[in-house]
Amino acid sequence: MLPIFNFSAGPAVLPYAVLEQIKRDVPSWQNSGMSVMEVSHRGKDFMAAAAQAEADVRDLLQISDDYSVLFLQGGATLQFAMVPLNLAGQSDVADYVLTGSWSKKAIADARPLCSVNVAADGTDGHFTAIPERSQWSMSDSAAYVHVTTNETIAGVEYQEIPDVGSKPLVADMSSTILSRPLDVSRFGVIYAGAQKNIGPAGITLVIVRKDLIGMHRKSAPRILTYEAFATSDSMTNTPPTFAWYVAGLVFSHLKSLGGLEAVAKINKRKAEKLYAAIDVSDFYSNPVDENCRSRMNVPFVLSDPALDGRFLAESDAAGLKNLKGHRSVGGMRASIYNAMPEEGVDALISFMQEFEKQNG
Amino acid sequence: MLPIFNFSAGPAVLPYAVLEQIKRDVPSWQNSGMSVMEVSHRGKDFMAAAAQAEADVRDLLQISDDYSVLFLQGGATLQFAMVPLNLAGQSDVADYVLTGSWSKKAIADARPLCSVNVAADGTDGHFTAIPERSQWSMSDSAAYVHVTTNETIAGVEYQEIPDVGSKPLVADMSSTILSRPLDVSRFGVIYAGAQKNIGPAGITLVIVRKDLIGMHRKSAPRILTYEAFATSDSMTNTPPTFAWYVAGLVFSHLKSLGGLEAVAKINKRKAEKLYAAIDVSDFYSNPVDENCRSRMNVPFVLSDPALDGRFLAESDAAGLKNLKGHRSVGGMRASIYNAMPEEGVDALISFMQEFEKQNG
Numbered sequence: 001m002l003p004i005f006n007f008s009a010g011p012a013v014l015p016y017a018v019l020e021q022i023k024r025d026v027p028s029w030q031n032s033g034m035s036v037m038e039v040s041h042r043g044k045d046f047m048a049a050a051a052q053a054e055a056d057v058r059d060l061l062q063i064s065d066d067y068s069v070l071f072l073q074g075g076a077t078l079q080f081a082m083v084p085l086n087l088a089g090q091s092d093v094a095d096y097v098l099t100g101s102w103s104k105k106a107i108a109d110a111r112p113l114c115s116v117n118v119a120a121d122g123t124d125g126h127f128t129a130i131p132e133r134s135q136w137s138m139s140d141s142a143a144y145v146h147v148t149t150n151e152t153i154a155g156v157e158y159q160e161i162p163d164v165g166s167k168p169l170v171a172d173m174s175s176t177i178l179s180r181p182l183d184v185s186r187f188g189v190i191y192a193g194a195q196k197n198i199g200p201a202g203i204t205l206v207i208v209r210k211d212l213i214g215m216h217r218k219s220a221p222r223i224l225t226y227e228a229f230a231t232s233d234s235m236t237n238t239p240p241t242f243a244w245y246v247a248g249l250v251f252s253h254l255k256s257l258g259g260l261e262a263v264a265k266i267n268k269r270k271a272e273k274l275y276a277a278i279d280v281s282d283f284y285s286n287p288v289d290e291n292c293r294s295r296m297n298v299p300f301v302l303s304d305p306a307l308d309g310r311f312l313a314e315s316d317a318a319g320l321k322n323l324k325g326h327r328s329v330g331g332m333r334a335s336i337y338n339a340m341p342e343e344g345v346d347a348l349i350s351f352m353q354e355f356e357k358q359n360g
Numbered sequence: 361m362l363p364i365f366n367f368s369a370g371p372a373v374l375p376y377a378v379l380e381q382i383k384r385d386v387p388s389w390q391n392s393g394m395s396v397m398e399v400s401h402r403g404k405d406f407m408a409a410a411a412q413a414e415a416d417v418r419d420l421l422q423i424s425d426d427y428s429v430l431f432l433q434g435g436a437t438l439q440f441a442m443v444p445l446n447l448a449g450q451s452d453v454a455d456y457v458l459t460g461s462w463s464k465k466a467i468a469d470a471r472p473l474c475s476v477n478v479a480a481d482g483t484d485g486h487f488t489a490i491p492e493r494s495q496w497s498m499s500d501s502a503a504y505v506h507v508t509t510n511e512t513i514a515g516v517e518y519q520e521i522p523d524v525g526s527k528p529l530v531a532d533m534s535s536t537i538l539s540r541p542l543d544v545s546r547f548g549v550i551y552a553g554a555q556k557n558i559g560p561a562g563i564t565l566v567i568v569r570k571d572l573i574g575m576h577r578k579s580a581p582r583i584l585t586y587e588a589f590a591t592s593d594s595m596t597n598t599p600p601t602f603a604w605y606v607a608g609l610v611f612s613h614l615k616s617l618g619g620l621e622a623v624a625k626i627n628k629r630k631a632e633k634l635y636a637a638i639d640v641s642d643f644y645s646n647p648v649d650e651n652c653r654s655r656m657n658v659p660f661v662l663s664d665p666a667l668d669g670r671f672l673a674e675s676d677a678a679g680l681k682n683l684k685g686h687r688s689v690g691g692m693r694a695s696i697y698n699a700m701p702e703e704g705v706d707a708l709i710s711f712m713q714e715f716e717k718q719n720g
Contacts, residue, residue, distance in 0.1 A: 003393075004392075006394050006399075008398065008399060008400050010400070010598065011397060011398055011399060011400060011598065011601055012398060013394070014398055016387065019386055019395055022386055022395075023386040023387065026379055026382055026383040026386075027383065032364075032681075033366075033681070034364060034366050034373070034681065035374065035382075037559075037561075037606070038366055038371055038373050038374055040368050040369070040371060041561070043682070073433040073434045073435070073600075074433050074434055074438075074583065074597075075433070075597045075598055076597075077596070077597035078433070078434075078597075080583070081581035081582070081583050081584070109581065109582055109583065112578075112579070112581070112582070193598060195598055199397075200397040200600070200601065200602045201397075201598045201600050201601050201602070202433060202563070202599075202600025202601070202602065218472075221441035221445070221472070221584075222441070222472070223434065223438055223440070223441050223469065224441070224584075236437070237435045237437035237438075238370065238371065238435050238437075238553060238561045240433075240562025240600065240603070241371055241561050242561070242562065243602070246397070319393070321393070322399075322400065
């Protein structure tokens with residue numbers, strides 16, 4: 001079989017070393033005679049693995065003791081509801097910056113739960129740019145300001161998150177978390193579904209400033225409060241233990257690579273060479289403003305869309321998997337998260353050049 | 361290494377054949393060159409596996425088209441909130457039958473969300489019996505009646521669920537689902553966290569009668585409505601794909617054993633021989649009424665609790681793992697879910713007899 005490079009937007013490729021460890025650990029984890037799926041979350045072995053995962057992600061992201069680190073279920077989508085329930089009252093205003101499909105979903109799910117002010121809206125530009133901070137129209141009374149640091153469909157990413165003053169800044173970082181160093185102290189809440197840069201779908205990392213815990217509205221179901229998880233080591237009910245264990249393996253793997261500075265350097269190089277290959281050609285194009293191109297999701301179109309089918313069939317046959325663009329934008333999309341090796345990007349670029357030669 | 365028998369109450373033992381399949385499928389599932397954790401939930405391969413899992417569980421439980429089968433996150437605990445949000449208004453009454461720790465938790469989480477009527481309460485008997493149906497004090501206006509079919513801590517299980525008339529009957533079946541045949545048509549909602557009889561923690565099976573879908577209160581977050589999942593093949597957001605895949609392997613495994621009639625026969629035999637070994641001895645005892653002893657969780661105490669430590673150390677050394685009873689009842693607990701082989705129960709009984717000989 002050819003080597004495979006999996007460009008899926010998520011659930012996405014995992015580090016090969018992590019997959020090997022998962023395989024070794026079935027059916028017996030830590031010489032217990034049991035897999036990690038079969039042990040109590042409250043047993044000392046799992047508790048130790050869970051604590052190590054938290055310590056490692058705190059280390060990677062330099063998270064201070066002012067923050068709780070939670071491991072929840074429900075994906076980023078559950079956070080679309082938990083954020084307003086925990087940080088705003090029913091009639092409170094919350095500012096949202098609309099930069100693409102994911103912030104749009106966050107807004108739609110928040111609307112019934114608080115008073116959403118869309119502080120900036122990239123719709124007219126088809127989400128190929130992030131509205132300048134100077135154009136954001138924020139509410140004085142906003143309970144928080146919500147941003148989506150990367151939009152996986154349009155392929156736009158904040159290179160710097162603008163200053164929003166003293167309001168708690170809330171960020172959906174599902175597709176950028178751990179892809180570069182981060183100043184956590186600028187944020188009130190950071191949340192991220194696992195299935196891009198953390199681990200398997202089914203676990204959500206939530207980093208919440210401790211002074212924001214316990215402010216949930218009284219009508220919120222207990223299981224939707226940050227407090228319930230912050231006061232129980234994320235074990236107010238049985239956590240998704242396998243996904244947590246894999247997340248721990250990924251954190252440890254990232255540390256072994258040299259941490260997020262090292263990871264960011266590779267990610268930057270991967271993205272730059274792929275955008276360069278697109279830009280140098282008239283055969284491929286990417287419509288996103290250069291100052292907010294995503295390092296994680298690189299959409300591109302062929303000058304002749306009639307060739308899309310052939311491109312996809314031939315790239316698939318060459319071991320370059322899941323390059324089909326999202327139906328809302330068409331064309332191709334290469335998701336190149338942390339676990340995409342640089343060789344995968346190189347192989348894609350070679351394929352693109354060869355395909356252009358044959359069909360250009 | 362000795363053969364291990366894992367009596368964990370949950371997350372619990374998985375069928376060995378399923379673990380072997382999981383191991384084979386990493387790092388390449390279905391010859392894709394990718395693990396199941398790394399593929400899109402919307403790709404045709406995963407969609408097919410998800411649909412097969414649903415078809416198999418429908419077949420095992422003989423679920424009619426009048427019901428939706430949902431695969432959710434959040435465990436049974438999230439259902440403690442979703443049930444009232446979906447079936448009752450804020451001021452509506454809901455009847456709950458209190459038979460142990462889990463129904464107590466369900467009640468505590470429902471109280472802020474609707475008006476709970478505790479229709480029957482086993483507290484005074486220390487949950488060693490299930491209150492007779494004739495003693496249940498139900499509300500005429502109840503939106504639903506909630507039961508917990510098995511209590512993992514006290515070890516009590518309904519052998520038959522009493523008739524509750526025309527009200528929707530809602531059951532937490534986390535620890536009995538798939539352990540015996542079930543007449544689904546008697547229920548409005550059945551829910552079950554996976555980590556006992558279905559698969560790894562992090563996925564919840566919910567079986568909802570279709571006429572009860574769409575009745576959620578308007579203030580409920582969208583992601584907490586059955587409707588959102590029933591109208592999207594449980595993919596309104598990224599589902600916990602790995603856990604779903606494992607659940608599918610378990611369903612298929614149960615079918616290969618001959619379905620739930622066959623499984624129930626083994627479970628009955630396992631439980632009967634263990635209770636018989638306890639009852640025949642003055643050294644061991646189980647306080648639960650014989651007509652509601654759990655087939656899944658068998659708590660027992662030694663006549664001399666000073667021997668508990670030795671029992672646990674020696675049983676552990678003999679490969680009989682995780683027999684410590686819940687701290688609230690002390691002593692021992694053998695959880696003997698579907699995946700506990702009969703040889704494990706035989707080994708436990710032999711050990712108990714030998715231990716009694718040495719220490720009795």
